[in-house]
Amino acid sequence: MAFDTLSKDFSAPAIRSACTLCPVGGNCVTGGLPAADMQRWAGVMIPHLPLAQVGKQLYAAGANADCVYVVRAGCIKTYTVDGEGNERVRGFFLPGDVVGLDAIGIGHYPENAVTVVAAQVCRVSKGQLQGLLASAPALNMRVMERLTRDLRLALALGGDYSAEQRVAAFLLHIQERLGGKANVLKLPMSRRDIGSYLRLATETVCRTLTKLEERGWIISADKTVTLREPAALWAVAEPVGICRPRLRLAA
Amino acid sequence: MAFDTLSKDFSAPAIRSACTLCPVGGNCVTGGLPAADMQRWAGVMIPHLPLAQVGKQLYAAGANADCVYVVRAGCIKTYTVDGEGNERVRGFFLPGDVVGLDAIGIGHYPENAVTVVAAQVCRVSKGQLQGLLASAPALNMRVMERLTRDLRLALALGGDYSAEQRVAAFLLHIQERLGGKANVLKLPMSRRDIGSYLRLATETVCRTLTKLEERGWIISADKTVTLREPAALWAVAEPVGICRPRLRLAA
DNA sequence: CGGTTCCTTGAGAGAACTCAACGTCGGTGG
DNA sequence: CCACCGACGTTGAGTTCTCTCAAGGAACCG
Numbered sequence: 001m002a003f004d005t006l007s008k009d010f011s012a013p014a015i016r017s018a019c020t021l022c023p024v025g026g027n028c029v030t031g032g033l034p035a036a037d038m039q040r041w042a043g044v045m046i047p048h049l050p051l052a053q054v055g056k057q058l059y060a061a062g063a064n065a066d067c068v069y070v071v072r073a074g075c076i077k078t079y080t081v082d083g084e085g086n087e088r089v090r091g092f093f094l095p096g097d098v099v100g101l102d103a104i105g106i107g108h109y110p111e112n113a114v115t116v117v118a119a120q121v122c123r124v125s126k127g128q129l130q131g132l133l134a135s136a137p138a139l140n141m142r143v144m145e146r147l148t149r150d151l152r153l154a155l156a157l158g159g160d161y162s163a164e165q166r167v168a169a170f171l172l173h174i175q176e177r178l179g180g181k182a183n184v185l186k187l188p189m190s191r192r193d194i195g196s197y198l199r200l201a202t203e204t205v206c207r208t209l210t211k212l213e214e215r216g217w218i219i220s221a222d223k224t225v226t227l228r229e230p231a232a233l234w235a236v237a238e239p240v241g242i243c244r245p246r247l248r249l250a251a
Numbered sequence: 252m253a254f255d256t257l258s259k260d261f262s263a264p265a266i267r268s269a270c271t272l273c274p275v276g277g278n279c280v281t282g283g284l285p286a287a288d289m290q291r292w293a294g295v296m297i298p299h300l301p302l303a304q305v306g307k308q309l310y311a312a313g314a315n316a317d318c319v320y321v322v323r324a325g326c327i328k329t330y331t332v333d334g335e336g337n338e339r340v341r342g343f344f345l346p347g348d349v350v351g352l353d354a355i356g357i358g359h360y361p362e363n364a365v366t367v368v369a370a371q372v373c374r375v376s377k378g379q380l381q382g383l384l385a386s387a388p389a390l391n392m393r394v395m396e397r398l399t400r401d402l403r404l405a406l407a408l409g410g411d412y413s414a415e416q417r418v419a420a421f422l423l424h425i426q427e428r429l430g431g432k433a434n435v436l437k438l439p440m441s442r443r444d445i446g447s448y449l450r451l452a453t454e455t456v457c458r459t460l461t462k463l464e465e466r467g468w469i470i471s472a473d474k475t476v477t478l479r480e481p482a483a484l485w486a487v488a489e490p491v492g493i494c495r496p497r498l499r500l501a502a
Numbered sequence: 503c504g505g506t507t508c509c510t511t512g513a514g515a516g517a518a519c520t521c522a523a524c525g526t527c528g529g530t531g532g
Numbered sequence: 533c534c535a536c537c538g539a540c541g542t543t544g545a546g547t548t549c550t551c552t553c554a555a556g557g558a559a560c561c562g
Contacts, residue, residue: 081489090406102403106398110403130392137385145356147398152353152361154402155341158409160450163550164449191509199411206510213551220507222559414518442541450517457542473527473541 027096167217278347325370
């Protein structure tokens with residue numbers, strides 16, 4: 001892995017170009033910001049920190065919340081462990097997503113964050129971010145949008161839906177987050193993680209995928225899922241309300 | 252009702268005093284703000300609009316999102332109706348809570364908002380709020396805190412818990428929101444609303460309350476619930492993670 | 503090549519749901 | 533004043549969906 005040398009070699013000019021050359025592009029929280037804001041963002045951000053190891057921890061639940069992270073590549077999951085030892089995945093973060101935002105306003109991270117696959121992230125200290133938010137209204141609004149988007153998603157997924165509705169909505173949501181074009185999805189996470197996230201047993205996730213496959217709506221081969229009948233999936237997932245045929249919920 | 256005349260008679264000095272005299276006090280989103288920020292907040296806020304009618308709508312899902320509301324008295328619920336006609340309560344808003352925040356960043360409200368009981372709210376236009384956020388960092392941070400608090404609550408309630416855990420957590424959460432002292436709670440909402448919110452059938456809410464009562468942990472009499480063994484409820488609700496014996500999650 | 507983890511399928515169990523009935527309460531109108 | 537009505541709360545009985553337990557196969561790694 002050349003990750004380590006890469007991150008060490010970056011000097012100030014390279015940092016500025018880090019965002020303009022970023023594969024995430026407009027999907028990043030900074031997408032569409034005025035150049036001046038981007039400049040200031042780049043000034044406080046530490047770009048593409050490598051997280052080559054699967055299961056590598058960004059931060060632990062209860063730790064002092066001093067940073068937020070923007071995913072540049074790979075996938076991060078957040079999860080909690082309750083007093084009974086039950087682990088629950090609270091969110092998957094794909095390129096462009098911000099991890100740790102929900103710690104704004106409290107001193108400690110409410111959950112753990114680890115890599116699901118090898119990943120790269122950009123880091124910003126919370127203090128510097130707050131300073132930036134106070135003086136860059138456009139960025140402030142982008143962060144608010146992320147927070148409200150996460151909130152709407154959490155409220156939607158909190159609903160009482162069947163395993164089929166959940167899994168269909170999950171697949172479509174991942175498709176949207178990955179760009180919304182390709183019908184072949186590489187799911188980075190395990191069935192167990194999907195189940196934990198969707199509040200389903202691992203076996204139920206499997207059975208549901210099998211059922212969708214028997215209907216010809218998808219082709220499920222381990223981590224690769226091909227959507228053959230997105231319209232049918234949309235129809236099933238509609239009540240969940242987290243994805244729409246042509247109209248995206250978020251602005 | 253003298254509500255209407257009250258709201259019409261308020262002039263600038265009265266408006267400024269509206270917050271200092273507000274029964275919500277420090278629980279409001281503006282609690283603890285510098286005097287200068289309070290002044291500006293009071294300048295754009297329209298105080299205690301009366302909503303005497305139960306079921307009175309603040310806004311409809313899909314409507315142009317032009318305002319946010321702070322609850323001054325009573326209770327507001329937000330809910331969605333999916334394509335199958337299923338109604339789902341997404342949140343209850345008690346005095347001090349902000350309704351409509353999750354529409355920041357999108358043009359339309361994602362859900363309906365109606366009164367659960369007679370209520371009073373304060374209104375701020377979204378445009379003026381955004382202007383204020385850009386120039387009053389302390390207020391901006393308070394709003395962020397509300398958003399992240401709502402997000403953490405939604406994520407917590409989204410988990411896979413038993414009916415008993417959910418109901419216990421709900422009761423304790425309401426107690427906290429009402430000040431955290433009194434053990435006698437007046438629940439403003441119906442069993443049906445509670446069930447919709449907690450993802451339980453109405454009957455399951457009833458049965459669970461009955462079960463908790465048989466154990467001597469609570470006394471349930473229609474809308475009035477008395478907590479007799481809060482510690483036992485805490486122990487049951489712990490995995491949900493939305494309320495804590497002595498330590499509150501939010502700052 | 504053994505060990506581990508993940509994915510998948512089957513069979514039985516359990517928690518919550520649906521359907522149904524009944525009592526209470528508050529409002530309405532005769 | 534009282535009968536009627538609808539909404540709400542409560543309890544019971546049977547059903548269903550998902551979970552748990554169990555086991556086998558496939559992929560990956562040391």
